[in-house]
Amino acid sequence: MPLPESISKCIGQTTSTVYEVEKGSIARFAEAVGDPNPLYWDEEYAAKSHYGSIIAPPGFFGWPVKLGVELPNDLIALVTSLAEAGYGRILDGGIEWEFFKPIMAGDKLTVKTTIRNIMERSGKTGKAVFLFRDITYFDQSGDIVATSRQTTIHPQNS
Numbered sequence: 001m002p003l004p005e006s007i008s009k010c011i012g013q014t015t016s017t018v019y020e021v022e023k024g025s026i027a028r029f030a031e032a033v034g035d036p037n038p039l040y041w042d043e044e045y046a047a048k049s050h051y052g053s054i055i056a057p058p059g060f061f062g063w064p065v066k067l068g069v070e071l072p073n074d075l076i077a078l079v080t081s082l083a084e085a086g087y088g089r090i091l092d093g094g095i096e097w098e099f100f101k102p103i104m105a106g107d108k109l110t111v112k113t114t115i116r117n118i119m120e121r122s123g124k125t126g127k128a129v130f131l132f133r134d135i136t137y138f139d140q141s142g143d144i145v146a147t148s149r150q151t152t153i154h155p156q157n158s
Helices: 023-032 043-048 075-084
Strands: 014-020 091-099 108-123 126-138 144-155
Touching: 075 126
Parallel strands: none
Antiparallel strands: 014 108, 091 144, 108 126, 126 144
């Protein structure tokens, strides 16, 4: 049985969200993951570095300023459609990162997410939907600071 139109029509759709990178959040994230690098929290140390200010650890991009609400582009709407189709659980299927430029405290990032593909597969434990996303992070100058390719797995409800 093919995936419902509300799900399959999301392939190729792109959403855009703005994230703000605040120095206090950078420090709290670094502390939470156990990274003591002073570039993430010590303003004096970071100012003397070749970066000139506090930077974010790899994988920290700040917090969304406003979540997107356009349908069907909104990832929340897609996950809701998957749940309604019987695929309510979410598993991390992996993520690949590529970093191009340090993210600095005070940056405003535009995060563009594209649904690359959505596939339903059957296995020994039943059916699951695989959701493949490409995510690009741009700083306020329009430069790409990072990209990621993410997979989530949505097993069929038992």
